[in-house]
Amino acid sequence: MDRTNREHSLTGERPERRLAAVLAADVAGYSRLMGLDEEGTLARLKAVRKALVDPAIASHRGRIVKTTGDGMLVEFVSAVDAARCAVEIQKGMAEQNGSVPPNTRIEFRIGIHIGDIIFDDNDIFGDGVNIAARLEGRADAGGVCISDDAYRQVRGKVEIAFDDLGPQALKNIAEPMRAWRVRFGGQGAATLTPVSETSALALPDKPSIAVLPFQNMSGDPEQEYFADGMVEDIITELSRIKGLLVIARNSSFTYKGQSVDIKKVAGELGVRYVLEGSVRRAGNRIRVTAQLIEAQGGGHVWAERYDRDLVDIFDLQDEITRSLVSTIQTEMILLEGSLAERTTTPNLKIWDMAKRAYPQFYGLTRESLTKAGELARAMIAADPTSPEGHRLLSLVDSHLVFMGFTRKPEKLKKEALESIQTALSIVENNEHSNWALGLVLGFLDEKYDQAGAAFKRAIEINPNFSLAYGAYGTVLAYAGRAEESIEKNQYAIRLNPRDPSIFFRYSGLSIAYFILSDFQQSLKWATLSVERKPDWWLARALMAASLVQLDRKNEGLEAAKALLQKAPNISLHALPIEPVRPAAAKKLFYESLGEAGIPA
Incomplete structure (x- = not known):
């Protein structure tokens, strides 16, 4: 029983109840922002409220019930007003943040619910308030999350698109509740929205x-x-x-x-x-x-x-x-001559074998990678002077190691490096070979500068090579260059928006945001990665660590439990690769995994 109900039970008074739309908002990563610049953050938050937030609330007939440092609770007479106000605020913030570095942006998370509330002494209480607050915690930075009750009130009445998040288990709420996320698009998007099967992308400024x-x-x-x-x-x-x-x-x-x-x-x-x-x-x-x-x-x-x-x-x-x-x-804005001439005439037999082998590689399971490795060895046996088999074998070995599909990582690391060096000695100017070299150097050997040079060379050869952009993005995160990492991974997603292996890009973004201490965004991208690849150990580890840092320890324990079910041999001293590598972030990551229940 909450404070208001206890007081009324003692006095015999019946509390005033009414139906209302409740909006709860807070600043994502507020503690981190205050740690970076306490006075500057307070001044910017005050300016944002005065110029944008408070006027938007007033124009949509809202009443600010209370503020709590970085957060606020607002009551509206209708869910339509609340939704329109939330979108206006988030779009306005996105415009203001356009030229602000990601790690210093003020970004709100907003939750909305319509339900029965208790009104007392100008304050409001009850499940209607609690649900809005819980949904705010589920919103992305720069995003809006609304309950199914609110959604039923606004659909067809507002020009806002929503994504169905399905049933959500909310803390201290007995039954899971269906929730919806506002879909932002174009220049109004507060953050990069992952491309769904039905969303449209803007045309680039070139053919x-x-x-x-x-x-x-x-x-x-x-x-x-x-x-x-x-x-x-x-x-x-x-x-x-x-x-x-x-x-x-x-x-x-x-x-x-x-x-x-x-x-x-x-x-x-x-x-x-x-x-x-x-x-x-x-x-x-x-x-x-x-x-x-x-x-x-x-x-x-x-x-x-x-x-x-x-x-x-x-x-x-x-x-x-x-x-x-x-x-x-x-x-064409820029067409530098004609296509590059082939450096060698392909062997039709090897070409034929490679086209049969790569679908196995793209499967990215233990079984499909093993099969691709067998085909790569057959290609090498058929023609050791062709780079194709050596390149494929290196790619297979690297993926078997960092996806946690081998018990002999050191042997495969050595073979991966030797194989790709052989491929490059045969044909140097091949984007896939330079990408494969970057994977070995950056993911397995932690030689970030050399890996970066290999990825840059791959991109020089093929400016549309999404895999090189994405892998380079992750290596930049390993090197502590998180903002650059985010940029590269986002561009990789633009070039390859429906890639079945896009879970690699999502986990790369999660790593970068974890390094920036933006744990809400880290959790968001890790969760998307797990949705695409449920057995991807790294994304599940990032989920668990991010949840702990968001003070959602019970959920973190569940995420760690799911990780151990998928990868029972995982421990703090036996991860396939180091997911987070800059010293301070790495220490925090391991401490968080330990709190979530990953054994030492």
Whole structure:
């Protein structure tokens, strides 16, 4: 029984109850901000309230019940007023924060609920207040989280989009409650919103293209890899053009086997052009059809059919790519000559084996990586002078180590380095080889400067190489350069918004925000990573540590328990790699994991 109910039970008075919309808000990372600059933070918070927050509340008929340093409790007569006020505040804050460094921004978290409250002495109490406060804790920095009761009142009445968060277990609330998150977009977004399957991306300020998987017309399912391999190579060649934004293979291939609406696909990937086509292989002959579509108008810009001998496949790929470039060349902001010439003529047999092997690698499970490793060794045996097998073996070994899928990490680390050095000695100017080298140096050997140089070289060769941007972002976080890390990971997500391995980008962002002591954001990205890859140990560890730092220890204990269920051999002294590496953040991370129940 709360204080007000106890007092009324003694006096015999019946408390005043009423239905109200309650908004609870606080400043994300307030303690960290105060630690950085106490007087400056107070002055900026006061200025923000005077210029933006208080006027917004007044204009939407709200009443400030009380303030608590970094937080406030506000009562509204309707959920519609509360929601509109919250969005106005968050959009205004996002605009103000546009030029402010991430680690010094004042960002509010807002929770809204409509329900029965107790009114006493100008203060309000009861579950209606408690639920709003709990939802505020579930909101992102710069975000708004509302209850299902509030959502039912506002849907159809406000021009606000919502994402369903599902049932949420709220502290001291008996039953889980469904919650909704306001979806911010465009320049009004307070933080980077992960790309969902239905959200549209803004077009970049340069020509942009997505190459969809070509349809296999051979009548033989075994030839599927052949059609996919052709498309992968076309994407790679297009990606090397600096004046063109090219969506990565892993995002384009999420549409494989679907009957797609080109305009919708272009919106989801944020591109102007889409290339689609088909491949028919019969014996030693291949027929390829391709058509380039301008997505907004739906018009066919260019179409062609090619009949070739199989031995001409690489010339055919180059011909298709060059035709595409010449078609959109007039729009290119920067086109430095033509496509890079191939440094070696590919071995068709090795190419064929590689296209069968990489789908196994992309599976990113213990079993699929093991299978990819077997295929890599077969490639090396078939032609040790080709870089392909050596490169793939290094990538497999690195992923087996840092994903925690091996009990012999030292042996695989050594083999990964030797394999990629061999690949680079055969062909030096390959983006995938330089990326693989960066993984070994940065993730396994903690040589951050050398790893950074390798990633930069990969990006020089292929300016659209999302995997190199993302891996570089994580290595920057390891090196303590968290703001740069966030920027690189965000750009990697833009280039590859539907990547099945996007959980790596999300955990990289979680690491960066943990280093910045923004534990709400760290938890957000770790949670998204776990949703995409439930057995990804690193994201679960970041979840547990972030929850402890947010004073949500019971949830942290549950997160640690789930981690140990997925990876029972995990301990503080037996992590596959160091997830957080700058000294101060590392110490805090391990202390937090210990508090969450991870054994020493």
